[in-house]
Amino acid sequence: MSALAPGLLGYTFRWSIVPEVMGELAHGVRITLELSGLSVVFALALGLLVALARGSRLAPLRIAAYVYIQLFRALSLYIYVLWIYFGIAAAVGVNLSPLEAGVIALTFLNSAYMAEIYRSALGAVDRGQHEAAFSLGFSRPRAFATVILPQAIRVAVPSLVNQFVDIVKDSSIVAIVGTSDLMGVTTQLVGYYRAPFELYTVLAGFYLSIVLLISAAAAVLERRLQRHLR
Amino acid sequence: MIGYNANWNPVFQHWHEFLLGAWLDVWVTLISFVLACLLGVAVALLRLSGLRLLAWPAFAYVQLVRGVPLLVFLYWVYFGLAIVAGLAFSGVEAAIVALTLTGSAYTAEIFRAAVSSVDRGHPEAATALGFTRRATFVHVVFPQALRIALPPLGNTLVGLLKGATLISAIGVSDMVFQAQQINLSYFTPFEPFTAVAVLLVALVAVVSLLLTGLERALRLP
Numbered sequence: 001m002s003a004l005a006p007g008l009l010g011y012t013f014r015w016s017i018v019p020e021v022m023g024e025l026a027h028g029v030r031i032t033l034e035l036s037g038l039s040v041v042f043a044l045a046l047g048l049l050v051a052l053a054r055g056s057r058l059a060p061l062r063i064a065a066y067v068y069i070q071l072f073r074a075l076s077l078y079i080y081v082l083w084i085y086f087g088i089a090a091a092v093g094v095n096l097s098p099l100e101a102g103v104i105a106l107t108f109l110n111s112a113y114m115a116e117i118y119r120s121a122l123g124a125v126d127r128g129q130h131e132a133a134f135s136l137g138f139s140r141p142r143a144f145a146t147v148i149l150p151q152a153i154r155v156a157v158p159s160l161v162n163q164f165v166d167i168v169k170d171s172s173i174v175a176i177v178g179t180s181d182l183m184g185v186t187t188q189l190v191g192y193y194r195a196p197f198e199l200y201t202v203l204a205g206f207y208l209s210i211v212l213l214i215s216a217a218a219a220v221l222e223r224r225l226q227r228h229l230r
Numbered sequence: 231m232i233g234y235n236a237n238w239n240p241v242f243q244h245w246h247e248f249l250l251g252a253w254l255d256v257w258v259t260l261i262s263f264v265l266a267c268l269l270g271v272a273v274a275l276l277r278l279s280g281l282r283l284l285a286w287p288a289f290a291y292v293q294l295v296r297g298v299p300l301l302v303f304l305y306w307v308y309f310g311l312a313i314v315a316g317l318a319f320s321g322v323e324a325a326i327v328a329l330t331l332t333g334s335a336y337t338a339e340i341f342r343a344a345v346s347s348v349d350r351g352h353p354e355a356a357t358a359l360g361f362t363r364r365a366t367f368v369h370v371v372f373p374q375a376l377r378i379a380l381p382p383l384g385n386t387l388v389g390l391l392k393g394a395t396l397i398s399a400i401g402v403s404d405m406v407f408q409a410q411q412i413n414l415s416y417f418t419p420f421e422p423f424t425a426v427a428v429l430l431v432a433l434v435a436v437v438s439l440l441l442t443g444l445e446r447a448l449r450l451p
Contacts, residue, residue, distance in 0.1 A: 011314045074434035076392035078399075079406060079427050086419035091234045169299040176301075176399060183301065190309065197310035204306060208297035 014195045018202055021189050025206060028185035032210070035099060035181055036168045039106035043167070044160070046107060047114025054119055065115070072112035077173050081105040085177040102174030106167055113163055121156035122148065154225050161218035165211050172207070182206055240416040241425045244408060251405030252429050258322060258404075259394045262329035263387050269330060270337025277342050288338070295335035300393045303328040308400045321402035329390055336386045344379035345371060377448050384441035388434055395430060405429055 053065035085101035088094075096104070125148050133143035175184035186203040190196045241248070276288035295303075308324035311317070319327070348371050356366040398407035409422035 011316065013314075071431060074388075074431040075427060076395045076430060078396050079423065079430055082406070082409070083420075083423040083427055086413060087423040088420065090418075091236070091420040093234065169297075172299040172301045173396065183299075187305070196305070197314045200302060200306040200310045204298045204302050207299055207302060208294065211297040212293075 011197075013198060014193075015198055017193050017195055018198060021193070021199070021202075024185050024189060025182065025202070028180065028182035029206065029210070031099070031179060031181040031185075032168065032171055032183075035102050035174060035179065036106070036164070036171045038103050039110065039171070040164050040167050042103065042107040043110040043114050043163075046111035048118055050111055050115035051118035051122065054115060055122065069112045069115055072109050073116075075109060077105060077109055077170050078176065080109055081174055081177060098174065098177040098179040101177055102171065102179055105174070106171060109170075110163060110167055113166075114160070117156050117159040117163065118152065121152040121159075124155045125151045157222055157225060158218070161214065161221075165214055168210055168214065169207060234420065236421060237416070237418050238421050240412045240418055241421050244412060247408045247411075248405050248425060248429065251403060251408045252433065254322075254402065254404045255391065255394045255397070256433065258325050258329065258397060258402075259387070259391045262326050262333055262394070263390050265326070265330040266333030266337050266386070266390070267383070269334035271341050273334060273338035274341035274345065277338065278345060292335045292338055295331055298332075300328065300332050301396055301399065303332055304396060304400055321397060321400045324400060325394065325397040325402060329393055332393065333386060333390050336389070337383065340379050340382045340386065341375065343382075344375035347378055348374045377450075380441075380445055380448065384438070384445075387441070388437055391433060391437065392430070395426075 050065050050068060053061045054069065056062050056065075081101060084105050085096060085098065089096050089101070129147055129151065130143060133147040138147065171181060172183040175181055175187060178184065180188070182203060186199050190199050193199065273288045273291060276284045277292075279285055298306075304324065307328045308319055308321065312319045312324070352370050352374065353366050356370040357363075361370065395404065395406050398404050398410065401407075405426045409426045412422040413419045
């Protein structure tokens with residue numbers, strides 16, 4: 001180990017190991033993005049279904065969606081992923097990979113939050129838009145798909161992006177069941193190099209960078225979606 | 231279920247440990263929440279100070295802390311900071327530090343938004359009545375801001391409670407830790423993890439009910 005620098009209270013920092021581990025961390029970034037990317041896509045789709053059920057005219061469907069949302073919003077990802085990876089896997093007799101368990105847990109948990117975002121966005125679309133679509137002879141599904149939903153999604157984008165950021169951050173918890181995402185890779189590296197401060201600081205920097213990049217991309221997207229208003 | 235014989239006996243035999251573990255989660259959450267509120271008010275005041283030298287570091291702090299996952303924070307404090315600073319944190323102490331710092335970034339934003347949303351006319355009226363700047367804040371602005379901040383603060387409290395369930399990852403014997411122990415001793419993963427899921431949902435429901443009651447009690451007539 002070169003470049004030793006004396007630190008606080010006699011601690012010697014070993015920042016020189018950081019360049020050595022960049023390859024592994026880059027692999028970890030890929031897994032983290034895969035994990036959170038898949039989860040966000042599935043959660044967006046499942047969340048829309050739940051939101052539609054929540055706004056349905058059928059009472060049983062509405063109540064089921066309400067219970068679903070309340071239940072998943074009360075659970076922590078940690079407990080949920082342990083429950084799926086160890087509990088459900090044993091009970092049903094399937095063998096899930098840690099990554100699969102992570103995608104399932106992140107998808108279901110976040111679909112509940114996504115459903116609430118969709119619901120408030122759909123509610124924010126002006127009543128007149130429905131009425132105009134119907135008076136033009138649009139069927140209900142067609143009015144929803146071509147008139148209401150596109151406007152709702154524009155309203156929902158900032159909240160959906162926040163949710164995506166939360167998914168990326170929460171995906172670190174999935175490492176508990178043994179994925180080699182950023183978190184998992186770093187924990188293994190800490191075991192090998194025994195430099196927890198340096199490696200976890202770098203890890204925090206990686207997550208922060210991903211989050212800031214997503215926020216920056218979202219700001220561009222939001223500006224594009226507002227173009228027609230200028 | 232397919233070939234799985236559910237056995238709830240271990241869970242019922244150890245209900246006492248489960249409840250003690252749950253209590254540990256609640257206790258850590260409450261302490262962290264109170265500290266996060268105090269720290270959050272301080273950070274919010276820095277951001278609202280109007281002095282760029284104070285406001286900018288406070289802004290950077292909030293962005294930094296909100297961009298880092300809680301689990302990373304927990305490991306950073308427990309494994310990293312402890313070695314560097316030469317402090318031997320216990321698991322509970324590390325958990326309280328991590329939860330407080332994470333929580334404070336959220337409460338700071340909540341307090342800032344709440345203080346900003348108090349009608350401008352109120353501090354102006356207080357100033358016209360001869361209140362000092364400090365008295366205006368303490369007696370006029372802050373009490374109103376607190377009421378506005380209550381619902382989002384409740385969300386932060388629930389978020390911290392869910393975050394507190396992570397502490398078994400650094401070896402604190404909370405309710406999740408108990409579930410893991412039972413899984414290891416009896417090879418029955420489904421029942422203990424279901425039990426902690428039910429416990430957490432129940433805890434969140436109780437906290438939500440209390441918060442709704444508090445909001446109703448503090449609502450303006």
